[in-house]
Amino acid sequence: MEPSGDLRANRRAAYAAFAWVMVFLAWHVVWYVTGLEYPSASGRHGTRQVVIQVFSLVVVLMVVVGALLPLALARPWGRRVPRWMLLSLAWTGAVLLAARGVSGVGDDLVRVTGILPKGFTGLTTAQTLGTSHPSLWALFAGGATDVLFTVGGLTFALAAIAYRRLRH
Numbered sequence: 001m002e003p004s005g006d007l008r009a010n011r012r013a014a015y016a017a018f019a020w021v022m023v024f025l026a027w028h029v030v031w032y033v034t035g036l037e038y039p040s041a042s043g044r045h046g047t048r049q050v051v052i053q054v055f056s057l058v059v060v061l062m063v064v065v066g067a068l069l070p071l072a073l074a075r076p077w078g079r080r081v082p083r084w085m086l087l088s089l090a091w092t093g094a095v096l097l098a099a100r101g102v103s104g105v106g107d108d109l110v111r112v113t114g115i116l117p118k119g120f121t122g123l124t125t126a127q128t129l130g131t132s133h134p135s136l137w138a139l140f141a142g143g144a145t146d147v148l149f150t151v152g153g154l155t156f157a158l159a160a161i162a163y164r165r166l167r168h
Helices: 005-034 046-074 076-080 083-112 125-129 136-165
Strands: none
Touching: 005 046, 005 136, 046 076, 046 083, 046 136, 083 136, 125 136
16 A cells, blocks of 8 residues: 555654654764764763763753654654654754854854854854864864754654654
8 A cells, every 4th residue: 555645744754753863863973083072971080970971861862852753753653652742852853953063054154254253152163162263173173063853853754744744
């Protein structure tokens, strides 16, 4: 039996969100391999160390949920999860990813154009990238990461919309 148009659209959107998660994970491997920094608990003590460790744990949990969620939206086993929960998670992911991405792109643009030399965050390039003369790679990687988050927000929003249109 041929799946309905809504079912095909849902699967395409859900698998696009899953593909985005895989690209996102691969991008983190690139960051690691090229030596770009990310928050680490090493060298921190007390509360700062705990905050970084908790932050890291939350991020890992979000990645696991973010990888499983699109599959749950597309596959029959996902029907065992309450529909409201899947939609809530998809929209939460869309909003968080889009907020991070759009704010990052905007912050980069106002800083690089000189409109706001300290961006929306009030931080200089030296403060955000660890040097006042970042490499072209560091600038590209930062901007590409912001765009990647924005695209992730869009793919999860499309997956949520497509799933919402399905009749169960």
